[in-house]
Amino acid sequence: xxxxxxxxxxxxxxxxxxxxxxxxxxxxxxxxxxxxxxxxxxxxxxxxxxxxxxxxxxxxxxxxxxxxxxxxxxxxxxxxxxxxxxxxxxxxxxxxxxxxxxxxxxxxxxxxxxxxxxxxxxxxxxxxxxxxxxxxxxxxxxxxxxxxxxxxxxxxxxxxxxxxxxxxxxxxxxxxxxxxxxxxxxxxxxxxxxxxxxxxxxxxxxxxxxxxxxxxxxxxxxxxxxxxxxxxxxxxxxxxxxxxxxxxxxxxxxxxxxxxxxxxxxxxxxxx
Numbered sequence: 061x062x063x064x065x066x067x068x069x070x071x072x073x074x075x076x077x078x079x080x081x082x083x084x085x086x087x088x089x090x091x092x093x094x095x096x097x098x099x100x101x102x103x104x105x106x107x108x109x110x111x112x113x114x115x116x117x118x119x120x121x122x123x124x125x126x127x128x129x130x131x132x133x134x135x136x137x138x139x140x141x142x143x144x145x146x147x148x149x150x151x152x153x154x155x156x157x158x159x160x161x162x163x164x165x166x167x168x169x170x171x172x173x174x175x176x177x178x179x180x181x182x183x184x185x186x187x188x189x190x191x192x193x194x195x196x197x198x199x200x201x202x203x204x205x206x207x208x209x210x211x212x213x214x215x216x217x218x219x220x221x222x223x224x225x226x227x228x229x230x231x232x233x234x235x236x237x238x239x240x241x242x243x244x245x246x247x248x249x250x251x252x253x254x255x256x257x258x259x260x261x262x263x264x265x266x267x268x269x270x271x272x273x274x275x276x277x278x279x280x281x282x283x284x285x286x287x288x289x290x291x292x293x294x295x296x297x298x299x300x301x302x303x304x305x306x307x308x309x310x311x312x313x314x315x316x317x318x319x320x321x322x323x324x325x326x327x328x329x330x331x332x
Contacts, residue, residue, distance in 0.1 A: 066092035067182055068110065072102040072128065073117040073144070078167070082115060085171040086178065099123035103131065111139060112185060113178055118145035118152060126155050133160035134322065137300040138189065140181035144169060158325055160300075188297055196258065236272045237319065237332040241265065250310065260285045261306045264299075268320065268330045277327040303328060 069091045071082045079095045086093045094111070096102035099120050106114075114132060118125035129141050143156040146167040153164045162181040165173060232244040240249040248255045248265055257265065263285040268276060278299035279292050290298065303320060310319055321331050 066090055067112045068092045068094070069178065070102060070105060070111040070114045071095045072099065072114060072120065072125075074098060074120055075117070078117070078144075082174065085174060089175055089179075091178070099125075099128040099131075102128060106132065106136060106139075110136075113140040113142065113181055115142045115144055115174070115178070118143055118156070119147065126152065126159055129156060129159045129161055130324075133300065137304045138185060140178075140185050142174075142177050142181060144174070188301070195260070234266065234269045236269045236330055239265070239269050239319075239330070241269050255309060257306070257309065260302055261309070264302055264306060265320075268328060272330040273332050275323045275326045275329045281328065299328070 069086050071079055071086075071093060073079050073082070073095075074097055079097075083093045083095055094105060094109075096105055099122065102114065102116075105111075116125045116128055120128065123131075125143055125145070129143065132139055132141055137160075140162045141160060142163045142165065143152075143161045144165050144167060145152065148164070148166045156164050162184065163177040165177060232242060234241045234243075238251050241247070243266060246262065248257055248262055255265075264281055267281060267284045277295075279290070279295040282290050282295040282298050282302075285302070286298075303322075307320055319331055321329055323329060
């Protein structure tokens with residue numbers, strides 16, 4: 061965040077009067093407000109500082125608001141994005157919501173409407189983060205309980221790479237692209253490197269590998285990974301969160317984040 065005491069908001073609009081109005085309105089609610097004049101300016105600021113919410117004008121030069129929204133959702137999925145436009149249409153509303161927008165508002169927008177939208181979006185974000193933190197705490201407990209088993213698995217990891225081949229793989233071993241996944245031993249290898257994954261991340265990767273190159277919806281992935289029913293909206297938010305962290309681990313291991321591809325409007329797949 062730009063200020064540890066205030067929720068941080070980024071306003072992206074090429075109109076100076078709109079930027080000034082939104083900054084005044086939201087600053088009165090004690091938000092820490094920063095402005096950007098273009099999508100490129102916004103991406104530069106997002107790369108340096110963390111923002112809890114971004115208010116995006118739909119008609120921006122070069123990169124439009126929906127394109128910016130998609131990039132924000134890909135790189136910073138826990139950021140609440142609100143689209144603001146003077147030219148509302150059904151097509152752009154659908155495109156914005158599919159790209160991950162929390163809300164779609166028309167200009168001129170009453171101060172009470174933008175304040176309500178930001179407040180509701182941040183409340184939803186806090187609830188999701190609290191839920192994710194709880195899930196990660198439970199996953200960490202499971203990982204701690206498997207510590208002894210993981211030590212044994214680490215010793216077997218190199219042998220799996222040498223011994224497993226397509227002709228002799230068992231039903232519990234999946235090889236796809238650079239991945240080798242052993243469900244029985246709960247080992248996931250990227251090349252010859254063992255990945256340190258949470259149980260949910262392991263299940264997502266294993267499911268994508270087993271079904272590669274098929275595209276799997278967030279709902280199917282999260283039902284398999286969590287083993288309980290979730291709504292489609294919950295699945296979309298949770299899948300973005302876990303895929304984001306899974307990609308970061310793949311990137312840290314030198315593979316880059318493009319091994320898991322997002323297929324817009326459908327879901328995710330492994331690039332083989």
